[in-house]
Amino acid sequence: MKYKDKVSVITLGCSKNTVDSERLMNQIKLNNCELVDDPDMAGIVIINTCGFIEAAKQESIDTILNAVSLKKQGKIKKVIVAGCLSERYMKDLELEILDVDRYFGTEDYEGIIKELGGELKYNLLGERLLTSPAHSAYLKISEGCDHPCSFCAIPIMRGKHKSKPLEDLLSEARFLASKGTRELVIIAQDTTDYGVDISGKRTISTLLNLLSEINGIEWIRLMYAYPSKFPDNLIDTIASNPKICKYVDIPLQHISDAVLKSMRRGVTSKKTKELLFKLRERIPGLTIRTTFITGYPNESEKDFEDLCDFIKEIRFDRLGVFTYSIEENTSSFILGDPIPEKVKLERKNKIMEIQKDISAEINNEFLGKTLHVLIDRIEGDYYIARSYRDAPEVDCEVLIPVKNDNIKTGEFYAVEVYDSNEYDLFAELAR
Numbered sequence: 001m002k003y004k005d006k007v008s009v010i011t012l013g014c015s016k017n018t019v020d021s022e023r024l025m026n027q028i029k030l031n032n033c034e035l036v037d038d039p040d041m042a043g044i045v046i047i048n049t050c051g052f053i054e055a056a057k058q059e060s061i062d063t064i065l066n067a068v069s070l071k072k073q074g075k076i077k078k079v080i081v082a083g084c085l086s087e088r089y090m091k092d093l094e095l096e097i098l099d100v101d102r103y104f105g106t107e108d109y110e111g112i113i114k115e116l117g118g119e120l121k122y123n124l125l126g127e128r129l130l131t132s133p134a135h136s137a138y139l140k141i142s143e144g145c146d147h148p149c150s151f152c153a154i155p156i157m158r159g160k161h162k163s164k165p166l167e168d169l170l171s172e173a174r175f176l177a178s179k180g181t182r183e184l185v186i187i188a189q190d191t192t193d194y195g196v197d198i199s200g201k202r203t204i205s206t207l208l209n210l211l212s213e214i215n216g217i218e219w220i221r222l223m224y225a226y227p228s229k230f231p232d233n234l235i236d237t238i239a240s241n242p243k244i245c246k247y248v249d250i251p252l253q254h255i256s257d258a259v260l261k262s263m264r265r266g267v268t269s270k271k272t273k274e275l276l277f278k279l280r281e282r283i284p285g286l287t288i289r290t291t292f293i294t295g296y297p298n299e300s301e302k303d304f305e306d307l308c309d310f311i312k313e314i315r316f317d318r319l320g321v322f323t324y325s326i327e328e329n330t331s332s333f334i335l336g337d338p339i340p341e342k343v344k345l346e347r348k349n350k351i352m353e354i355q356k357d358i359s360a361e362i363n364n365e366f367l368g369k370t371l372h373v374l375i376d377r378i379e380g381d382y383y384i385a386r387s388y389r390d391a392p393e394v395d396c397e398v399l400i401p402v403k404n405d406n407i408k409t410g411e412f413y414a415v416e417v418y419d420s421n422e423y424d425l426f427a428e429l430a431r
Contacts, residue, residue, distance in 0.1 A: 005043020005077055006036045007116070010067075011131070012060050013050025015187050015223075015393070017083060019140040021048045022128035024082075024109055029129055031118030039067065044078040046112065049085035051157055053325035060085040061097075068099040080104070082112060084157040106158060107143070126172040133376065134180040135410035136392050138187050141169055141207065145189035147226065149253075150264045150332035151293065151324065154189055163194050166203075170210055177216035180410065183374060184217055185391060190226040192234065202229070205237040212243040218412065219374065221391055223249040228266040230275055239283045245388040248279065249289040249318075255310040256303035259296055264331065269310075276314055287389040289318035292351065295344030296324045297335035304347050311354055317362060318395050319355045321348045356422045363396070363420035370416050370430050373398050375409045383407050385415070387425075398425045 007028055011021040024046070025035055039045045045067045049060035060083075067079045078101045086093060087105035094103055104111050110120040130137055144159040145152075173184060186208070188194065195203030204222075211220055220243055225234075227250050238244050254260055257269050280286055292307065311319065323344035326337040373385035376392070382399040390396050400407065400415060407413065407429070415427035 006034045006041060007044045007046065008036050008039040008042035009046045009048065010039060010063060011048045012063060013048075013052065013056055013084065015138045015185070016140055016189075017048050017050060018131065019128065019138050019187070020083070020107055022131055023125060024048070024112060025129040025131070026124070026127050027109055027113050027120060028116065028118070030121050030124060031113060031116065033116065033118070035129070039070065040075065043076055044080065044116070045070070045076055046080045046082060049081060049083035051083070051085035051088045052153065053322070053327070055325070057085055064093075064097055064100065068097060071099055080112060080115060082106070082108060087157045088153065126168055127175055128172075130176075130179065130181075132392070133410060134176075135374065136183040136185065136376070137176045137179075137181045139169065139173060139176070139184045139211075140164070140187050141191060141194050141204075142188040146193065147190060147228075147266070148264045148331070150262060151296065151327065151330055153327045153330055156329055158189065161189065161193055161197055163196070163198050165198075166195075166207060166210070169207065170214070173211050173214050173217065177214050180216075182216065182410065182412070183219040183221065183392075184211060185221045185223060186211075187223050190224060191222055192225045192230055202231045202234075204231060205233045208234075208237055208244055209241060212241050218243060219245050219388065221245045221247055221388075223391060225250050227252055227272055227275055235279060235282050238286075245287075246283055246285050247287045247289070247388055247391070248283075249391065250275075251291045253291065253293050254296065254299070254303070254307060256299070256306050259299050259303050262298050262332070262335070263293075263296065273314075287317040288314075289320075289391065289395065290316050291320040291322065293322050293324050294347035294351065295339040295341075297332060297338055299324075299339065299347075308351065308354060311351060311358070315358050315362070316355070317359075317389060318391075319351070319359075320394065321351050323348055359396070360420070360422040363422070363425055366417045366425055367420060368417065370414055371398065371425075371427065372412060373400075373415050373427070374412055375400075375407055377409055378402065383409075385413070385427075396423045396425065398427050400427055400429070 050056040070076045082104040086103045090103050113120045142163045144161045145154050146161040371387045373387050375385045377384050385398040414430040416430045417425050417427045419426035
């Protein structure tokens, strides 16, 4: 390497950014440079930024400014900024934060490695330096997005949808399995769109079935499934393949037809409900996770009440809420931001209170039942585990008292649930 200093990579934003950072870190390591977690111990700091919504952008800017401050104090030598914020606002950032040494866009591994004086190992781009426990890893199957959602800046930052070649994904999954990965969490901007740019068909089912044949992989979990063109054969695949978790993450964003139309989601309230009923009918025991946006510019009080009624009717297993963030260069920007932040937050909190009760009632139904769980870590007096119903980082957890010795992280166990609360289950090893 040109610089012999230690390198620290700071990752902000979503799981897709995590995968990008893991690929970059592996390339840095292949170029014989030492990586450290603590930026204060590094000579070079690389910040992989997020630019999705206002809060994420502010976090990215604050992180950049903090690194620049360390550089001015002589504590680090070089600050490199990459990722979504840099892709979206590179010219502005170059003018406003002058002490950053170089700005790069998304997935510019070659540019960053060259900046460090190294050479990109193209044949090893599928390999990653995992930053989370190896037993659970993300597999990003495509980049970019072709959907025209009015509120979303992802296509601006990540470009058009581009599926990764099937053999490349299988090779990466085999690599992950060789490192001890037992659970693959499938991610993309829209996982259901996989393959459409290659063959004209959505081939996500084919991919999932082939991934399930890899030795060592026991769980495959599907995230970010867009609702408007959900492939019918994918329902059969989830229902029939024992390695695919009976779990689907479907970001719905809203249920009011007026709001969905303005959001340009390509789906109606009726079609949304039909899909959810069909999924539950054909996949017994299915866990559905979703997210919604409150405070979209044309969301009326009635629209919001319709959303609340919908949540009560469907009783989602897992649910998250974002408040609307106005983003320049998106089609909803012209609508302004007329709903006060206070109202957005009140609506968000009301939904979460509704979901809190639903989650508590659903969790209570598991008392006395046996679940197959994956142990993630030890925290305080408990082993922290997840069932097929729980994605890492965003969902509920299963807590097992540490008194149950002989338990190892990264392994599967059968446990019996003895207590529950709004978001977690408490269990012991099944007798």
